[in-house]
Structure formats: C-alpha cells, structure tokens
Amino acid sequence: MPKLRLIGLTLFALSVSVGTHAEEKRYVSDELNTWVRSGPGDHYRLVGTVNAGEEVTLLQENSDYGQVRDSTGRTAWIPLKELNSQPSLRTRVPELENQVKTLTDKLSNIDNTWNQKTAEMQQKVAQSDSVISGLKDENQKLKNELIVAQKKVNAANLQLDDKQRTIIMQWFMYGGGVLGAGLILGLLLPHMIPTRKRKDRWMN
Structure with missing residues (x-):
C-alpha cells in the first residue's frame, strides 16, 4: 500500500x-x-x-x-x-534545391527571351540599315539624274541661244538685203525710164 x-x-x-x-x-x-x-x-x-x-x-x-x-x-x-x-536541413535542402532549380529555369527563360528579343532588335536594325542604305542609294541616283538633267537643260539653253542668234542674224541679213535692193532700184529706175516719155510728160 x-x-x-x-x-x-x-x-x-x-x-x-x-x-x-x-x-x-x-x-x-x-x-x-x-x-x-x-x-x-x-x-x-x-x-x-x-x-x-x-x-x-x-x-x-x-x-x-x-x-x-x-x-x-x-x-x-x-x-x-x-x-x-x-x-531540418534534410527537408530544407531538397526544397532549396527545387527553389534554385525553379529560379534557374526562370533565369534561363528570361535569358532566352532576352536573347530572342535582342536577335529580333538586331534583325530590325539590320533591316532598317538596309532600308536606309537603299534610300541613300536612291537619293544619290536621283541627285545624279538631276545633275544630268541640269546639264541637258543648260546645253539646250545654249543651243536655243545659238539658234536665236542665228535667226536674228538671218533677219538682219534679209532686212539689209531688201534695203540694199530697194536702194539700188531707186537709183537705177530713173535711168532706166526713156527720156522721150519724160519730155512728153513735161509738155503735157
């Protein structure tokens, strides 16, 4: 007890x-x-x-x-x-490893996305450079064509001036010829008319 x-x-x-x-x-x-x-x-x-x-x-x-x-x-x-x-660490380590793996995968995805976007941007830049280069070439081509056109216009103007001078000279020559012919006729006609007819006119 x-x-x-x-x-x-x-x-x-x-x-x-x-x-x-x-x-x-x-x-x-x-x-x-x-x-x-x-x-x-x-x-x-x-x-x-x-x-x-x-x-x-x-x-x-x-x-x-x-x-x-x-x-x-x-x-x-x-x-x-x-x-x-x-x-315990035995429990946390696998969890941490999973977290590390998840973060690594996310970083890898981010890296892949970034590389893809970078490649796309580089492609766009290359396309832009190509377009700009093409526009520069086209601009230079138009400048060259403009220079050629200006030279043609200048040459045409010179030819026109020459033709105008030629026409003016021709008109002067025609006018001078007509004037000279008239003057000669004026001097020759009195001598070519018979004197008898002139006397008859005076007598009448």
Whole structure:
C-alpha cells in the first residue's frame, strides 16, 4: 500500500511539473538518430529512436524534456535541445534545391527571351540599315539624274541661244538685203525710164 501511494505521488508530481502544452510541430535536429525515453528525464528507460530531421508533434514539455508524437503515433520524451522549430536541413535542402532549380529555369527563360528579343532588335536594325542604305542609294541616283538633267537643260539653253542668234542674224541679213535692193532700184529706175516719155510728160 505505501508503494502505491508513493507511485501515485510521483505521477502527480510529474503531472504538475510537466503541465499542459498546446500541440506544436517540431523537428528533430540533424544529428544522428536521437534516443527517446519513456519519461521526462535521463533516468527513464530508452524506448527507441527517432530519425534525424523527422517531423514530430510536441504534446507537452518541462524544463529539459518534451513529450512528442512521431509519424507512427508513438509518444515518447526527447530532450528539448534536440528539437527545432524550423524544418531540418534534410527537408530544407531538397526544397532549396527545387527553389534554385525553379529560379534557374526562370533565369534561363528570361535569358532566352532576352536573347530572342535582342536577335529580333538586331534583325530590325539590320533591316532598317538596309532600308536606309537603299534610300541613300536612291537619293544619290536621283541627285545624279538631276545633275544630268541640269546639264541637258543648260546645253539646250545654249543651243536655243545659238539658234536665236542665228535667226536674228538671218533677219538682219534679209532686212539689209531688201534695203540694199530697194536702194539700188531707186537709183537705177530713173535711168532706166526713156527720156522721150519724160519730155512728153513735161509738155503735157
């Protein structure tokens, strides 16, 4: 009977010292497999191990130990120093690797998109350069044609001036010839008329 009372008092003391605690997620540290015990202390027997990095549910805790439930539903006590509030590296590393891969893929897509846009811009610039070069050639061609046309106009003007001078000279020559012929006729006609007829005219 005294033994039963002693066991009851011990259990009551443990329940008071442990108290209640809301269930929380915790993660076993990244060390090697950690031993768990049947109670909150080093003097309790070992009941097994939990894997490093394993996710467990914290049921309650005292100053040094916490009661946890693992993925199999087993409850045991583990030193609080072996529990972390953040996922273990074994869990985070694959996630980080996936994030790195995702970011790498995004960067690769951005790089490919940028290269494609750069190639398109270079193609547009090359096309623009070709168009500009063609316009320059066409402009130079038109300038050359304009120079040739101006030379033809100047030559035509010179020919026209020569023809005008030739026509003017011809008119002067025709006019001078007519005037000279009239003058000669004026001088010769009186001598060509018979004198008798002139006397008859005077007598009449």
